[in-house]
Amino acid sequence: MKVRFAALLFLVLWFCSINIFAQKVNEPKDVPASWSKPYQPFRIAGNLYYVGTDDLACYLVTTPQGHILINTGLANSAGLIKHSIEMLGYKFSDIKILLTTQAHYDHMGAMAKIKKQTGARFMVDKQDAQIAADGGQSDYAFGNKGASFKPVKADQLLHNNDTIAWDGTNIILLHHPGHTKGSCSYLLDVKDNERSYRVLIANMPSIVTEKAFSDVQAYPQIAQDYAYTFNAMDKLKFDLWVSSHASQFNLHQKHKPGDAYNPEKFRDDKGYQATLAELKREYDKKLRQK
Numbered sequence: 001m002k003v004r005f006a007a008l009l010f011l012v013l014w015f016c017s018i019n020i021f022a023q024k025v026n027e028p029k030d031v032p033a034s035w036s037k038p039y040q041p042f043r044i045a046g047n048l049y050y051v052g053t054d055d056l057a058c059y060l061v062t063t064p065q066g067h068i069l070i071n072t073g074l075a076n077s078a079g080l081i082k083h084s085i086e087m088l089g090y091k092f093s094d095i096k097i098l099l100t101t102q103a104h105y106d107h108m109g110a111m112a113k114i115k116k117q118t119g120a121r122f123m124v125d126k127q128d129a130q131i132a133a134d135g136g137q138s139d140y141a142f143g144n145k146g147a148s149f150k151p152v153k154a155d156q157l158l159h160n161n162d163t164i165a166w167d168g169t170n171i172i173l174l175h176h177p178g179h180t181k182g183s184c185s186y187l188l189d190v191k192d193n194e195r196s197y198r199v200l201i202a203n204m205p206s207i208v209t210e211k212a213f214s215d216v217q218a219y220p221q222i223a224q225d226y227a228y229t230f231n232a233m234d235k236l237k238f239d240l241w242v243s244s245h246a247s248q249f250n251l252h253q254k255h256k257p258g259d260a261y262n263p264e265k266f267r268d269d270k271g272y273q274a275t276l277a278e279l280k281r282e283y284d285k286k287l288r289q290k
């Protein structure tokens with residue numbers, strides 16, 4: 001009898017542990033197909049490459065001493081990113097640093113897996129370290145909505161204007177909160193044989209909460225954070241820009257798979273300002289929501 005009870009208890013605990021695990025990694029079922037669709041990797045400018053999916057942008061910054069990967073797509077994106085990196089002639093195992101533009105499941109999905117596979121260090125904006133570590137459970141907008149990812153503990157916390165220096169490449173983190181508490185953009189200088197370019201990898205401040213800002217109890221300063229971010233992003237100076245989603249910077253209009261190398265097609269200050277202005281209008285509308 002005692003043995004049976006112990007066996008039953010074991011089974012109950014086992015099921016519980018499966019359930020806890022299942023809750024931790026729970027992407028929404030209705031994500032756009034373009035998020036998982038492969039996309040031919042290509043060189044954007046200098047040592048910066050696109051290795052993301054059709055819409056989920058992931059960026060590889062290569063150096064002789066190893067690479068930096070920014071964003072990892074969904075949980076099922078790891079293999080795709082690896083394949084893209086290899087297609088470009090680089091080694092996946094040479095990834096040394098992992099970064100994200102925001103700790104949401106569509107950019108953090110494969111982070112834990114890639115970190116484990118490569119042994120790379122994960123560095124994150126301090127304000128997103130908690131949601132990265134709990135797999136999105138504590139996120140103010142997605143926390144209760146079954147939009148989570150495998151938790152990743154940060155090896156290093158980053159702050160506004162911190163420089164990630166690696167083998168001659170300097171990447172500046174720009175804290176752009178609102179979308180998540182620790183959303184951020186990156187600014188880096190890259191060069192090819194012709195010239196150098198200042199590239200902005202922008203996290204555009206789109207709004208994800210359905211609530212009025214005043215009802216977002218888990219993020220009381222959300223409205224001020226967005227206001228800060230719009231102001232900061234409006235002032236940025238750069239030559240080329242890309243962002244967290246391909247659709248946000250019109251990748252598919254600017255570049256066709258197989259096109260020859262041409263960084264100039266990502267010079268688009270007008271498109272950047274127009275996208276920012278459109279998001280600002282949504283923010284202003286949101287401010288009026290009761």
Ligand SMILES: [Zn+2]
Nearest residue numbers: 102104179208
């Ligand atoms: Zn997001």
